Amino acid sequence: MSTPTDIRTGDPTGLHRVLDDQAVLPQAAQRLDTRRDLWPDEVRVRVERLNLDAASFRQLERAHTKYGETDGAGVRAEVLDIVATRGKMQNPVTGSGGMLVGTVEEVGPESPLGLSVGDRVATLVSLTLTPLVIEDGLAGWDGRGEQVPCDGYAVLFGRSIAAVIPDDLDPALSLSVMDVCGAPALTARVVEEYAARGQAPTVAVIGGAGKSGSLSLAAARAAGAARTIGVVPHEAERDLLARAGIADEVTISDARDPIGLRDAVTAAGGPADVTVVCVDVPGCEGGAILATAEGGTVIFFSMATSFSAAALGAEGLAADVRMLVGNGYVPGHAAYAMELLRADAGVRALFERRL
Known part of the structure; x- marks a missing residue:
């Protein structure tokens, strides 16, 4: 496992990932550091699906609707722009984000989350504070629903929360439930x-x-x-x-x-x-x-x-x-x-x- 050479000291709240000039928590930050390399207490997850929170998705939908027809491509482009600009999914109008499902691909040696490589998990913390990189351009999403097929990666901090997805439920169903649990x-x-x-x-x-x-x-x-x-x-x-x-x-x-x-x-x-x-x-x-x-x-x-x-x-x-x-x-x-x-x-x- 590689570790960052940055002089910033890791913090369980994720402060070391904040790129703003002033000291703020990741949720309040304008930009987050999305590098793949992990600090010792972090976990990287290979993302397979995002779940945009209802308020955020409705706002995006309204913003890209003309003559009663939603422009899904416009919604998709705005989500991609938000994530690329901010390093996280945080709707600038509603301030909200959502959560994700994915598979753990690397665990830092000091992570307290109890996760193992290969675990399929749903994050129980907001996308508004989760470093996120989208690598497939959301090619599998038509921009017309809250659940977003996605290939990319996300980083969880020492004080993040994630739950292993139960085997008896469809992952999309689990994601819907955990989004509002x-x-x-x-x-x-x-x-x-x-x-x-x-x-x-x-x-x-x-x-x-x-x-x-x-x-x-x-x-x-x-x-x-x-x-x-x-x-x-x-x-x-x-x-x-x-x-x-x-x-x-x-x-x-x-x-x-x-x-x-x-x-x-x-x-x-x-x-x-x-x-x-x-x-x-x-x-x-x-x-x-x-x-x-x-x-x-x-x-x-x-x-x-x-x-x-x-x-x-x-x-x-x-x-x-x-x-x-x-x-x-x-x-x-x-x-x-x-x-x-x-x-x-x-x-x-x-x-x-x-x-």
Whole structure:
């Protein structure tokens, strides 16, 4: 194994890969060092698939749509430009990235990740802080979906997280689940907090038919919620979620309409003790707050969330609600999400339909 001759000292957070003039963490950096040579605690992964996060992909799709038709080649070219310019996949508009699947091809002698050469893994850290090189020009991707076939390499740091892909699941399915595995784990933790106080909460999930939303509904039920409410934007998703059988009630509302959302959740059995926001559009903060009971909890998982709008909105509404930012990491979150998928046929059907 070759090691860098650079004078920079390796750091488990990846600071040594930051090329900016000022000291910032890799996620906040404008450019990362993508050299193949590893520092002692790093791991290099041969990438086979990227999964762009929903907010980022929707923004790229909108930016390259004319007369109702998406220019896939334009989306692909912009992703290639972002990665080439920044050394990572970080959408400059949304600030978000995604994750990847690949095979470990080299492990530094001091890596604490427990990975071995040949392991097929999904990274559980964002592409916004992962050094990435694309070597095939994304020739196998038409630019029209979140999952991106790719040949290249990525580098994981000492404090990165990666999970070995289970043998019993399609890798694309595993990638879809691991991309959002923080949401169900935190939802379960919050519901369990209520249960520990002798309360069985009503849980509303905005975007309940999506990836993170469907897993969060299943997690809420498994953790002891008294009632689960799935909020979806239109009839087609209501039918999908109703057939999946993972919500006690399914209601239709535009999450950007605060009064409409409040009334829809109330009519379905709310207000909610716990409201989980899993939609990838901006402007849902006020409705989520209004749909939540006094003393309740709002969990924001969407990268489209404006946290200043949430904080100021709650203040302006005199709403006594606890607001949590889903940071995508809870210990054991990947294994927990996989257990939910295996145990709930409705959730699995929703995921497989997306593939």
